[in-house]
Amino acid sequence: MKFFIWGVLPYIALFMLIFGTAFRYWKFERGWTSKSSEFLEKSSLKYAGPMFHLGLLMAFGGHVIGILIPKYFTEAAGIDEHVYHMIALAGGIPAGILFLGGFLLLMVRRFGKDRMQVNTSQMDRVLYLVLFLTIVSGFAGTLLNIPGAFDYRTTISPWFRSILAFSPDISLMETVPPVFRLHMMMWMITAFIFPFTRLVHCLSFPFTYFFRSPIVYRKK
């Protein structure tokens, strides 16, 4: 069972994330959209939307640093565990406040406003629940770990890298506290449902806009 959860499930999730998303793009691009609801409900989006997305980007950046950069790298650069932890908290707590705060405002908007009902699909409801648990478990982990008793950079991070290296080391997950385990489960669920949700729009950030000419002509 342990092997399935920490050794197999991540691959199922990542497989869906990559190939499911590619398949959707290839076959169902017509439905690939940010699913913006600003048109139906504008004023309540003013702070919620930017807050959520800024918090998300900050949190994402923190995760990339915390997971992909091995501990001996930062230590070789002269950043010891305590300093690293302080930096992580200084970035992580504001990110969490923005991310969770923005998300709560978006939830109030989505489930409290009449017109939003027509923009909310069954999959959106599932997604809101999954995202809620993901963000809460992640932020709770950060807050509960303020004393720094648990070092995810010697457990979760190498485990994740072992997944990416196709040699999963499930023993690394044995000492992980429950709140972090929940967070791990949640990202796998998020990755699994990713291709079926509106989340795909994050892959469409229009970088090409910077390089193209203003007026586009196209021949069929």
Add this chain to the structure above:
Amino acid sequence: MRIKAQVSMVMNLDKCLGCHTCSITCKNVWTNRPGAEYMYFNNVETKPGIGYPKNWEDQEKWKGGWKVENGELALRSGSNKAIRLLKLFYHPDQPELDDYYEPWTYDYETLIHTKRKNHQPVARPRSLITQKRMDIKWGPNWEDDLASPETSRQDVNLKNMGQKIAVEYQDLFMKYLPRLCNHCLNPACVAACPSGAIYKRDEDGVVLISQDVCRGWRHCVPACPYKKIYYNWKTNKAEKCVFCYPRVEDGLPTVCTDTCPGRIRYNGILLYDMDRVTEAASAEEKDVYRKVKDIILDPKDPEVQKAAKEAGIPDAFIHAAERSPIYKIVKEWDLALPLHPEFRTLPMVWYIPPLSPIIKEVEAATYLPDAEEMRIPVAYLASLFSAGDEGPVRQSLARLLEIRTYMRSKLTEEEPPKLPLAGDQYEAMYRLLAIAKRKDRIVLPAGIQDKSHEDRRFLQGSAGYSCPGGC
């Protein structure tokens, strides 16, 4: 010189009777779907009025169209692309549903299924968005025939005139303004689209949105100064007037043109010089109209024809351009003007400004009035059609009156007064504006060019102008 072909439309407002047939037939063909209930690719506004969506002309509010910044053409929504992209998360200038109106239907069922009562059953309005009961407070045509004077007074063109709207009944004026996508030469929506989903079709300049590539970033909606791009709340992608391209490809007019009872609309081809579009769009506000007329080329000029052939424009397009009613009205006779040229998108739908009744004071003494003696102030028309420059409007109105003077003299068999153009020109204008047949009003090249009949039959229904797999 790089020549491109552009399908274009002229509307003779002098003959518009404000019946909304164009809007209805367009709606029935293109926007009678969930998510599109509120959209009118073509709508008819009564001017003065704030229009649909509310105050669409007020670019202080919406920041649509282009501006010239340090001699460079830039989107009014900001010349810095990175800052503009920050608005992906919340666009402060995006219109919302209530800026248009909340679409509704009525509970017709209650009329049939209510139990026997003392009072007649009533079909109450129900929102087409939320399906809940609603109060109707605004509609797509709330100001029809000056029905909403409070809002009509807020028309920005009246402010531009620096003049208060006439409140005396005998001084009131109004006119109709049918509006659709202008399929501009310098479209702001195309430039603002982060995904590159909006494009000008190379063959005929129709501006289209790829429904596959659109990601619903919504930057096109505020960028279009005419507010002719609509956000579909159900598919979460943007939609707009397609100039009825499936019909136009077959040489048929757009639906709004075809169904117009007043026959005010003309469809045809223009040839223009693509290299000078930026120059025209960045001209002084009041020169944009003249400059855009300059880049429209004479299709009968052999040089132009040669260059057009080199640019790969099919013969059928060049022949259609030679007979184009649009070219005659816009370029030869200076009759039609673009709507708000100061937005700098170089619209390709043109309007012949309307004559209007003679004002009260001079009514008794005048038979054919001057521009000043008509009810609609020239300054008002100039604010709409020539960035406040009264010259082009006066020119056009004078010409319309000259036609009448000439035709009257024919009827009364008097010697015609001295007029700026030759008689046969007025005769031609009269024919095209008053009694033209369908084949003269609508000159569009049909079908895929340079293909045999057999090939065309094989390709029928498979693609747009060029064929699948390339040909």
